[in-house]
Amino acid sequence: MSNRNTTTPDHAAASAKFxxxxxxxxxxxxxxxxxxxxxxxxxxxIPDWEQLRNAASQIxxxxxxxxxxxxxxxxxxxxxxxxxxxWAADGAEHNRIVLDIIQKHGxxxxxxxxxxxxxxxxxxxxxxxxxxxxxxxxxxxxxxQLAKEPPSHIVLPSIHKRKEEVGEIFHQHLGTEKGASDPxxxxxxxxxxxxxxxxTADLAITGVNxxxxxxxxxxxxxxxxxxxxxxxxxKVHIACMGIEKIIPxxxxxxxxxxxxxxxATGQPITTYSSHFHKPRAGQxxxxxxxxxxxxTQLGRPHFYNSLKCIRCGACINTCPVYxxxxxxxxxxxxxxxxxxxxxxxxxMRKNADLPFASTLCGSCTNVCPVKxxxxxxxxxxxxxxxxEGHVPKSKAQGMKVMANxxxxxxxxxxxxxxxRLMMRMMPGLANNKALNPWAKQREMPQPPKESFRDWYLKxxxxx
Amino acid sequence: MKVGLFxxxxxxxxxxxxxxxxxxxxxxxxxxxxxxxxxxxxGQPMANSGFASLAKGCDALFTRNFSGYDYIVSPSGSCVxxxxxxxxxxxxxxxxxxxxxxxxxLSEFLTDVLQVTELEARFPHKVGFHIxxxxxxxxxxxxxxxxxxxxxxxPGYLLRLVKDIELVELNRKDECCGFGGTFxxxxxxxxxxxxxxxxxxxxLNGAEYITxxxxxxxxxxxxxxxxxxxxxxxxxxxxxxxxxxx
Ligand code: SF4
Numbered sequence: 001m002s003n004r005n006t007t008t009p010d011h012a013a014a015s016a017k018f019x020x021x022x023x024x025x026x027x028x029x030x031x032x033x034x035x036x037x038x039x040x041x042x043x044x045x046i047p048d049w050e051q052l053r054n055a056a057s058q059i060x061x062x063x064x065x066x067x068x069x070x071x072x073x074x075x076x077x078x079x080x081x082x083x084x085x086x087w088a089a090d091g092a093e094h095n096r097i098v099l100d101i102i103q104k105h106g107x108x109x110x111x112x113x114x115x116x117x118x119x120x121x122x123x124x125x126x127x128x129x130x131x132x133x134x135x136x137x138x139x140x141x142x143x144x145q146l147a148k149e150p151p152s153h154i155v156l157p158s159i160h161k162r163k164e165e166v167g168e169i170f171h172q173h174l175g176t177e178k179g180a181s182d183p184x185x186x187x188x189x190x191x192x193x194x195x196x197x198x199x200t201a202d203l204a205i206t207g208v209n210x211x212x213x214x215x216x217x218x219x220x221x222x223x224x225x226x227x228x229x230x231x232x233x234x235k236v237h238i239a240c241m242g243i244e245k246i247i248p249x250x251x252x253x254x255x256x257x258x259x260x261x262x263x264a265t266g267q268p269i270t271t272y273s274s275h276f277h278k279p280r281a282g283q284x285x286x287x288x289x290x291x292x293x294x295x296t297q298l299g300r301p302h303f304y305n306s307l308k309c310i311r312c313g314a315c316i317n318t319c320p321v322y323x324x325x326x327x328x329x330x331x332x333x334x335x336x337x338x339x340x341x342x343x344x345x346x347x348m349r350k351n352a353d354l355p356f357a358s359t360l361c362g363s364c365t366n367v368c369p370v371k372x373x374x375x376x377x378x379x380x381x382x383x384x385x386x387x388e389g390h391v392p393k394s395k396a397q398g399m400k401v402m403a404n405x406x407x408x409x410x411x412x413x414x415x416x417x418x419x420r421l422m423m424r425m426m427p428g429l430a431n432n433k434a435l436n437p438w439a440k441q442r443e444m445p446q447p448p449k450e451s452f453r454d455w456y457l458k459x460x461x462x463x
Numbered sequence: 464m465k466v467g468l469f470x471x472x473x474x475x476x477x478x479x480x481x482x483x484x485x486x487x488x489x490x491x492x493x494x495x496x497x498x499x500x501x502x503x504x505x506g507q508p509m510a511n512s513g514f515a516s517l518a519k520g521c522d523a524l525f526t527r528n529f530s531g532y533d534y535i536v537s538p539s540g541s542c543v544x545x546x547x548x549x550x551x552x553x554x555x556x557x558x559x560x561x562x563x564x565x566x567x568x569l570s571e572f573l574t575d576v577l578q579v580t581e582l583e584a585r586f587p588h589k590v591g592f593h594i595x596x597x598x599x600x601x602x603x604x605x606x607x608x609x610x611x612x613x614x615x616x617x618p619g620y621l622l623r624l625v626k627d628i629e630l631v632e633l634n635r636k637d638e639c640c641g642f643g644g645t646f647x648x649x650x651x652x653x654x655x656x657x658x659x660x661x662x663x664x665x666x667l668n669g670a671e672y673i674t675x676x677x678x679x680x681x682x683x684x685x686x687x688x689x690x691x692x693x694x695x696x697x698x699x700x701x702x703x704x705x706x707x708x709x
Contacts, residue, residue, distance in 0.1 A: 016652035025656065033635070040608060049611040318609065320639045324656045357650060359643025359657075360511065362600035366609035382513030391513060399514045406472065406504040407520025416476045437651040442658070442686030445477040452475045452482035456498050460486075 011357040015325035028160060029323040035156075036317045038266025039367065045268075046258065056255050057371035060308035063246050064298065070213040070246045071289070077216025078287055081278040088290045091121030097288050098123060098205065098238055099130055105236055105284075107132070107203045111194075113220065113227035114138035115207025116154050116311055117240050117290060120333045123205075134205075135197045137226040139190055146173045152327025154334055155264045155313035160326050194226070204230030208241035208287075209310070210256060214249040217277035218287070221260060221270040228274050238286045239276065243294050244307040256310060259369035263312035297345045302380040306341045308370040315364035315374055321357055330354060337364035341377040344385065352390035355381035413453070420447040466496045467532035469566070471542045471678070472504040478678050484705040485538040485569055491705070492577055496536075499528040507545035511644045515549065522552050522559070530558035534576065535566040538701045540598025540676050543568040547602070568602055569701055570618040570676055579621070586706045587627035591670030592618060593661065593684065595677035596639050604676070608637050618676055618700055625703055631668040638664070642683040658687045666695060673697045 019025050043049045063070055075085050088094035094117075102110065110127075112118065112134055124145070127134050136145045140157040144150065146169050151157030158166070167181040176189045206227045210219040218239055220227040231237045247256065261267040279285035298304045316322050316336030327335035332343040332351060340358065343351035355378045364374040385391060405411045424447050438444065466489065470482040489496045505525060506518030525546065529535050537543050546566050552559040573579050594616075598604045605616035622630060641647070641657025648654075662684055665673050671694075675681050678699055685697040 012650045012652065015650065019652050019656055029660070044611050046611070320641065320657055321650070321653055324653050324660075356513075356646070357653075359596065359639050359641060359646050359654075361596035361639035361643075363596070363607075363609055363637075363639070366600060366607055379511065382511070383515050384513075386513035387516070395512070396514070399509055399512060399517055403506075403509050403514070403517035403520060406506070406509075407524055409501040409503055409524070412472070412503040416472070420476060437648040438686070440651060441655040441690060442683065443689035444686065445682050447477060448479050450479065452470050452479035453498075453500065455479055455483060456486075457500075460498070461500075 010331055011325065011329050011353045014329035014331070015321075015357075018326040018329055019324065024160075024162065025324055025326075027162065028326060031159060032317045032323045035265055036314075036367075039263055039314060039317065040266075042262040042266045042268060046262075052255060052259060053369055053371050056259055056310075056369055057308060059247060059252050059255060060370050063248065064244070064304060064307055067243065067246070067298065070248060071243060074211055074213040074216055074246055075289075077214070079216070081216045082285070083216065083278065084284070084286045086286065086288045088288055088292070090292045091123075091290070094121045094240065094288055094290045094292070095123050095126040098240070099127065099132070101236065101238055101286055102127070102132055102203060105203065107236070109133050109135070109197070109201050110203040110205060111135050111137050111197055111201040111226075111230040111234070112205040113207065113222060113230055114141045114157070115205065115240055116151075116333060117207055117242050118205065119151060120292065121240075121290065123240075135194070135201070137194050137197065137224075137230055138222065139187065139224060142190060142194065143169060146170075150328070150333065152335060153313060153316060154311050155316075160328070198229050198233050201230065201234055203236040203238065204234035205238045205240065206231060208239050208245050209260070210247050210253060211241055211245045212248075212250050212253070213246050215277060217250075217275060219253065219257075220274045220276065221257075221272065222274070223265075223267075223271045225272045228272055231274070231276065235282070236284045236286070237276070237279065238288065240288045240290065243289050243291055244309075260310055260312050263314035263367065263369040293346050297342070300345065302384075303341060303345065303377055305372050306338065306345075306374075306377060308372055309338055309342075310370060312369055314367040314369065315372075318363045318367045319358075320361065320363070321359065325357070330357070337374045337378070338372070341372075341374060341381060344381050348385060348388055348390055352385045355379075355385060413451075416451060420451070423447040464495065464533050465531075466494050467529045467535045468496050468498045469502065469505075469529065469535050469537035469539075469542070469546075470498065471537065471539045473682070474539060474678050477682070478699070481538055481678055481699040481701055484699065484701040485536075488569075488701055488705040489536065491583075492573075492579065494577070497532075502528045505542045505545050506549075507542055508644060510545065510549055518549070519553070522550055523555070525550060526552035526555045526559045526562060529562050529566075530555070533565065534572065535562060536569060536572045537566070538569045538676065538699060539678055540568040540595050540602055540604065541679055544597040544601035568598060568604065568676060570598075570621055571602060571604055573621055573704075574617045579624070582621070582624040582704055584624070584704050584706045585626040585628075586703045588671045589629045589631055589669050590622070590672045590674050590703070591631045591633060591665035591668060592622065592700075593640060593665070593673055593675040593680055594618065594637050595675060595680045596637075598676050599637055605637070621704060622674070622700065625706070628703070631665070631670045633664050633668055635664055640680045640684055642680050644679075647683055654683070655687065658683050662687050662691075662693070662695070666693070670695060672703075674700050674703055676700050 143158040340354035506521030
């Protein structure tokens with residue numbers, strides 16, 4: 001058993017804090033629910049939606065089963081296309097490779113379009129500490145970057161910030177008017193600010209949504225066109241991807257592009273799907289393929305399925321717990337249900353609370369465009385975390401007592417009777433808010449005089 | 464047809480009226496029902512907390528109690544789903560398999576096995592139906608808002624057979640109530656907030672009663688309603704379907 005003294009202090013405590021501001025919490029819930037509903041509407045415009053999910057899931061199944069072959073095929077094609085290919089075992093190696101390229105070109109200023117992988121590797125911090133100025137060019141990402149916070153959502157990085165707060169951040173960093181909160185004004189100010197960054201940057205970093213094994217090319221999806229802008233203006237392009245981003249053929253792209261935007265924001269398609277196959281004349285193009293725990297997850301039979309994820313965020317938007325606890329409560333780069341099944345792979349001890357931050361309602365599984373059985377994996381992680389000793393001793397002992405009582409009918413009846421009696425005679429104790437988390441904001445059930453079994457014996461058995 | 468009545472531990476202890484209504488309803492529909500006296504709990508509280516390894520005793524007991532019935536019926540979708548998905552009994556696997564394949568939540572038993580087309584019930588109130596996630600997404604008792612498919616609802620069909628009932632539409636028809644087993648205490652703040660939002664949806668749409676097929680959800684919602692001194696009451700679906708038999 002570990003020394004952790006509680007299972008869920010982190011997520012539970014952080015959520016309780018998030019919920020102190022009920023107005024913000026309600027707004028957060030409603031904003032995300034609005035997107036979830038938009039997703040429902042656009043999904044229903046495709047009569048074959050469920051078949052499309054099946055197709056996507058099976059394509060990814062094939063990829064995961066043959067990942068090594070596809071990666072080799074992809075690398076070969078990419079090299080033929082003139083792309084310089086790098087492999088990184090973990091985040092640190094990824095960061096060093098990126099820094100190396102930057103230093104070789106003597107670059108001081110660079111722009112980055114949104115990439116959850118570079119977040120996962122903490123690239124910004126690493127580059128900043130090496131004297132490199134990184135500018136995130138996705139609007140939401142730029143907002144949290146200026147606020148010195150991590151994104152709270154993989155698609156909507158600053159969804160936890162209200163427009164008044166954005167106005168204040170922009171006032172401090174971009175010199176907008178104090179008190180301004182008009183989204184059009186703020187967006188225009190950010191555009192001007194970012195335009196200057198695009199024009200002066202020598203190097204652009206992008207993520208990768210899909211890498212095509214057959215062609216050695218890659219596709220980046222953005223709504224703001226910022227990946228395009230960055231790459232087209234810079235002399236060097238570095239694309240960073242997790243090794244699971246592969247799809248076998250260009251013909252498979254259609255399946256994923258139809259699913260991605262609809263699942264993410266309820267749009268029929270992302271505004272920009274940029275295809276990069278080779279460096280343009282005079283440009284250098286690098287690709288970093290990162291493992292960082294993915295092959296470990298691939299080797300976990302119950303969990304490898306999670307590598308199908310295309311990072312649409314639909315499971316996050318639909319999750320009733322996420323909507324009411326905010327992304328930062330998950331203390332992991334990827335929040336919400338998918339984060340909760342990916343995070344323990346990286347560090348079981350640190351993330352042992354996350355698989356418990358769910359009611360197992362299953363809504364995530366239903367919206368997932370690649371049909372990851374998220375809620376079953378949450379259940380399975382709980383079993384693994386218990387077996388590996390990452391739950392508090394007190395909980396394990398309590399469970400043992402409970403299991404003992406519940407597998408012994410006579411003990412169960414005695415305990416039930418005394419339990420009900422206690423509750424009837426001392427409702428004050430059962431309702432003690434400090435000792436009983438149930439009763440803090442809820443009444444206890446009112447105990448009846450007799451159990452059903454007692455009633456049954458009197459009313460049926462004796463007849 | 465011999466039916467074994469499975470009454471989960473917390474219904475036995477805290478909500479006997481739900482068990483009584485279930486029994487009476489099945490009897491009125493001509494079913495031969497027996498309640499195995501040595502039953503306790505399906506083991507779900509341990510399993511969902513990660514301690515499936517400690518649920519073996521419950522599994523063995525459950526299998527002993529319920530082998531020998533054609534069907535097992537219970538007024539709790541969540542427990543039924545647990546048994547269906549996770550009941551294993553070393554040394555008695557044939558019996559456990561039979562149970563997994565023949566256990567039914569009350570409303571699916573009524574619609575799919577008994578195929579009832581009429582009920583003598585009457586319940587002249589405005590009622591909101593809270594579908595439990597395990598019942599809906601686990602047992603597929605109703606169409607799920609996330610999926611692109613035809614609409615249907617087994618509990619909804621049954622409730623519409625009740626005279627003078629007025630079912631209210633909810634804004635979020637299948638949002639989780641936040642109970643979630645041990646989640647309701649380990650994540651107290653989120654659990655309560657989810658429950659409060661769920662209650663608010665029913666109130667906004669004018670429900671006098673909140674009903675459902677899972678006492679666990681209802682217990683949680685009831686606790687929130689009573690803390691707020693709300694006049695809205697909770698009632699299990701079995702009590703409504705049985706309401707004219709009292
Ligand atoms: S797990 Fe599924 S729903 Fe969630 S982000 Fe990944 S692809 Fe989207």
